[in-house]
Amino acid sequence: xxxxxxxxxxxxxxxxxxxxxxxxxxxxxxxxxxxxxxxxxxxxxxxxxxxxxxxxxxxxxxxxxxxxxxxxxxxxxxxxxxxxxxxxxxxxxxxxxxxxxxxxxxxxxxxxxxxxxxxxxxxxxxxxxxxxxxxxxxxxxxxxxxxxxxxxxxxxxxxxxxxxxxxxxxxxxxxxxxxxxxxxxxxxxxxxxxxxxxxxxxxxxxxxxxxxxxxxxxxxxxxx
Numbered sequence: 678x679x680x681x682x683x684x685x686x687x688x689x690x691x692x693x694x695x696x697x698x699x700x701x702x703x704x705x706x707x708x709x710x711x712x713x714x715x716x717x718x719x720x721x722x723x724x725x726x727x728x729x730x731x732x733x734x735x736x737x738x739x740x741x742x743x744x745x746x747x748x749x750x751x752x753x754x755x756x757x758x759x760x761x762x763x764x765x766x767x768x769x770x771x772x773x774x775x776x777x778x779x780x781x782x783x784x785x786x787x788x789x790x791x792x793x794x795x796x797x798x799x800x801x802x803x804x805x806x807x808x809x810x811x812x813x814x815x816x817x818x819x820x821x822x823x824x825x826x827x828x829x830x831x832x833x834x835x836x837x838x839x840x841x842x843x844x845x846x847x848x849x850x851x852x853x854x855x856x857x858x859x860x861x862x863x864x865x866x867x868x869x870x871x872x873x874x875x876x877x878x879x880x881x882x883x884x885x886x887x888x889x890x891x892x893x894x895x896x897x898x899x900x901x
Contacts, residue, residue: 684889685754686714687739688801688879692835696799702750702883706743712887717741724871752798753885757782757813757855757878771807771874773863778876782853782891784816790888791849799881800825801839805874806832807865810858813878817851837879847882853891 686704689696705713719739757780771778802811808830815823823845827838857876859865867874 684714685756685879686717687754687881688803688837690801690803690835690837693801693837693839696839698752699750699798701748702752703744703748704752704885726871750883751885752881752883753795753888754879754881755886755888756890757853757880758876758890769867770863771859771861771865771867773861773865775809775858775860777856777858779854779856780876781855784850784852786888786891787847787852788850791886793884793886794846794848795882795884795886796844796846797880797882798844799839800842801837801879801881802827802830803837803875803877803879804830804832804857804859805836805871807859807861807874808832808857808876809860811876811878812856814854815845815847815851816854817848821854822851853878 706717707713707715721737800813802813804811810826810828810830812824812826814821825840825842827840830838855876855878859874861874865872865874867876869875
């Protein structure tokens with residue numbers, strides 16, 4: 678099935694530890710349910726600023742374990758991001774010097790799109806070279822109930838740090854607020870290149886919901 682419909686199911690960057698799904702959990706593949714995945718694509722993002730040649734990476738990859746038995750928990754992943762990936766936010770300037778960019782996923786999104794409460798297993802934060810700090814908050818009735826942060830972000834040490842926190846519950850009606858701090862130049866912009874900037878949080882959770890993305894600015898906060 679070469680359909681263009683797709684969703685991110687996992688991500689990894691240099692500096693991260695190996696991560697395994699919890700026992701009794703997994704993702705559905707190959708069934709008749711239209712929400713089940715029919716194929717898997719592994720995508721590599723390569724950064725080679727020194728223009729090295731002849732170097733081969735033989736140590737990076739994934740290992741899949743499969744079973745025909747139903748699992749107790751179906752894993753999902755959704756992204757918090759500045760700018761809807763379907764409505765490009767590229768080339769928007771970061772701003773020179775020390776800046777903070779904050780975006781939110783409002784409570785209406787989880788209230789209308791979640792079919793149940795969820796448990797967050799892992800959060801991976803992503804910025805590029807001028808990123809300095811990132812904070813992700815969960816709010817309930819306007820009050821912060823959970824905060825995860827990386828106070829000293831170093832893209833060249835690990836591009837997607839995942840702070841070790843205990844799993845926590847997000848309820849229908851909760852909202853998210855993400856703040857990214859940069860020390861950039863007046864030519865730095867948001868974009869997909871290594872010299873550009875990003876502000877993203879990837880959240881691995883269960884049980885899986887019919888959502889892939891939440892962020893702003895966007896006319897659609899959740900993309901199913």
